Amino acid sequence: MTAVDRAVREPGQDFIRDIIRADLESGRHKTVVTRFPPEPNGYLHIGHAKSICLNFGVAEEFGGRCHLRFDDTNPAKEEQEYIEAIKRDVRWLGFDWGEHLYHASDYFEQLYAWAEHLIRAGKAYVDDQSQEEIRATRGTLTEPGKNSPFRDRSVEENLDLFRRMRAGEFPNGARVLRAKIDMASGNINLRDPVLYRILHVPHPRTGNAWCIYPSYDFAHGQSDAIEHITHSLCTLEFEDHRPLYDWFLENLPVPSRPRQYEFARLNLTYTVLSKRVLTELVRGGHVTGWDDPRMPTLAGLRRRGVPPEAIREFVRRIGVAKANSVVDLAMFEHAIRDVLNRTAPRRMAVLRPLKVVIENYPEGQSEEVEAANHPDDPAAGVRRVRFGRELYIERDDFMENPPKKFFRLAPGREVRLRYAYFITCREAVKNAAGEVVELRCTYDPATRGGNAPDGRKVQATLHWVSAADAVPAEVRLINPLFTCPEPSASDFAASLNPHSLEVLKDCLVEPALAADNDPRAVQFERLGYFCRDPDSQPGRPVFNRTVGLRDTWAKIAAAPA
Numbered sequence: 001m002t003a004v005d006r007a008v009r010e011p012g013q014d015f016i017r018d019i020i021r022a023d024l025e026s027g028r029h030k031t032v033v034t035r036f037p038p039e040p041n042g043y044l045h046i047g048h049a050k051s052i053c054l055n056f057g058v059a060e061e062f063g064g065r066c067h068l069r070f071d072d073t074n075p076a077k078e079e080q081e082y083i084e085a086i087k088r089d090v091r092w093l094g095f096d097w098g099e100h101l102y103h104a105s106d107y108f109e110q111l112y113a114w115a116e117h118l119i120r121a122g123k124a125y126v127d128d129q130s131q132e133e134i135r136a137t138r139g140t141l142t143e144p145g146k147n148s149p150f151r152d153r154s155v156e157e158n159l160d161l162f163r164r165m166r167a168g169e170f171p172n173g174a175r176v177l178r179a180k181i182d183m184a185s186g187n188i189n190l191r192d193p194v195l196y197r198i199l200h201v202p203h204p205r206t207g208n209a210w211c212i213y214p215s216y217d218f219a220h221g222q223s224d225a226i227e228h229i230t231h232s233l234c235t236l237e238f239e240d241h242r243p244l245y246d247w248f249l250e251n252l253p254v255p256s257r258p259r260q261y262e263f264a265r266l267n268l269t270y271t272v273l274s275k276r277v278l279t280e281l282v283r284g285g286h287v288t289g290w291d292d293p294r295m296p297t298l299a300g301l302r303r304r305g306v307p308p309e310a311i312r313e314f315v316r317r318i319g320v321a322k323a324n325s326v327v328d329l330a331m332f333e334h335a336i337r338d339v340l341n342r343t344a345p346r347r348m349a350v351l352r353p354l355k356v357v358i359e360n361y362p363e364g365q366s367e368e369v370e371a372a373n374h375p376d377d378p379a380a381g382v383r384r385v386r387f388g389r390e391l392y393i394e395r396d397d398f399m400e401n402p403p404k405k406f407f408r409l410a411p412g413r414e415v416r417l418r419y420a421y422f423i424t425c426r427e428a429v430k431n432a433a434g435e436v437v438e439l440r441c442t443y444d445p446a447t448r449g450g451n452a453p454d455g456r457k458v459q460a461t462l463h464w465v466s467a468a469d470a471v472p473a474e475v476r477l478i479n480p481l482f483t484c485p486e487p488s489a490s491d492f493a494a495s496l497n498p499h500s501l502e503v504l505k506d507c508l509v510e511p512a513l514a515a516d517n518d519p520r521a522v523q524f525e526r527l528g529y530f531c532r533d534p535d536s537q538p539g540r541p542v543f544n545r546t547v548g549l550r551d552t553w554a555k556i557a558a559a560p561a
């Protein structure tokens with residue numbers, strides 16, 4: 001059974017797949033061709049991941065192909081850095097366009113010829129009004145627009161002016177080419193939209209060959225037609241642009257007739273997915289760059305240790321709908337934990353160290369205990385961890401005067417050290433300020449491996465690192481970048497989280513973590529999932545927290561309706 005047969009016979013998963021399945025069954029299309037068309041004016045974010053997974057996903061499911069096409073029609077904002085970053089991110093997410101890499105700039109000559117075609121047909125004209133004048137005469141949702149005083153220029157004059165625009169005779173903003181449609185249309189996008197504007201800026205691919213550039217609306221549908229795209233999948237904000245998309249296809253001699261379909265974009269709580277805002281976050285120094293682990297960019301998520309499988313699974317779970325909604329950030333974190341719980345190796349690290357001295361353990365002696373790399377995967381093997389007289393535990397795992405439900409270490413209380421022994425706290429040593437700086441404990445040699453031969457139980461198991469070979473490390477705790485569930489894109493600075501990044505300088509990690517250069521996330525036992533950051537130096541690793549262990553979404557999902 002072919003991929004197309006399999007996809008056609010399976011029940012529908014969403015309305016987009018239902019449309020594609022119906023088109024294949026009816027013979028409307030023999031092959032599915034989709035495209036992902038990013039503008040290279042920034043890095044991709046988690047919202048783009050939904051479009052990537054949908055476009056590449058349906059093409060794969062139905063045995064077709066997906067093109068990667070850069071909408072490089074605005075060289076003033078586009079950079080080669082962004083082009084390379086986008087290609088890297090799409091591949092990291094698990095998709096490949098093969099030989100089908102395209103740019104809108106590949107079609108500049110054809111688009112220009114089609115613009116002249118519209119002029120000769122009396123359906124486009126050169127307008128001398130300024131951008132502000134065009135905006136002022138465009139009308140509102142309740143009032144029609146006003147015709148430009150240049151709307152009735154002759155075909156000959158329009159062709160002459162348009163060719164002189166291309167030749168570079170006029171400065172930026174002096175003239176534009178507009179489609180002649182209907183200034184009284186109820187759809188503002190049909191009120192003589194701009195097709196070309198003058199922009200004396202070198203293009204990353206075409207250099208100085210052009211000084212006029214097509215608008216997105218004019219380039220997009222025609223690029224789809226040139227590439228024989230069958231299903232042009234866009235987010236809902238382009239729904240009102242569809243009549244214009246179709247108008248161009250109907251009025252130009254294009255080689256194919258693609259159709260546009262709209263789906264709901266991804267909105268995530270405590271997150272802003274406006275590329276303008278993300279750009280301002282970077283340029284304003286609110287974050288360290290596009291790949292800052294606090295950013296919702298794919299580069300930031302990768303640096304934070306989020307596996308691409310988790311993003312794909314998250315997109316699958318939220319599905320494809322026709323109405324916009326906001327997805328709880330906890331649902332995304334739940335998908336991350338699901339993947340990392342299965343795949344991440346376990347290690348021990350202490351973020352806020354408190355020294356422990358085991359007084360009845362022989363001085364100068366040490367031993368190795370066996371630690372599982374993954375409790376649910378015997379094939380992951382074991383590692384050897386050094387145990388000795390002096391070690392460190394988490395400061396939060398000790399209280400001198402614990403409340404009733406605190407079961408960790410306290411004076412006179414016995415706990416288990418993971419993989420090692422039972423220990424009992426005998427004394428808390430304090431400094432001159434009255435702060436506990438060291439614990440004096442004893443251990444039971446009979447409990448090696450963490451079990452008592454007499455069957456006695458303890459209520460807590462603590463992680464630890466050996467003082468003899470623990471490696472100093474910096475740990476960065478990544479928290480949401482915004483403090484409110486739905487931050488405003490127009491006033492994003494007001495809800496920036498001042499605690500989005502907490503840097504812990506005096507952490508200690510087991511040697512296996514310091515020696516491993518793998519950027520994939522690991523679980524710090526009892527603490528969460530962390531990954532090695534590129535800022536790491538020899539002997540001084542740096543780790544970012546990917547996500548904590550506590551899963552609020554699992555509780556939400558399990559709660560009765």
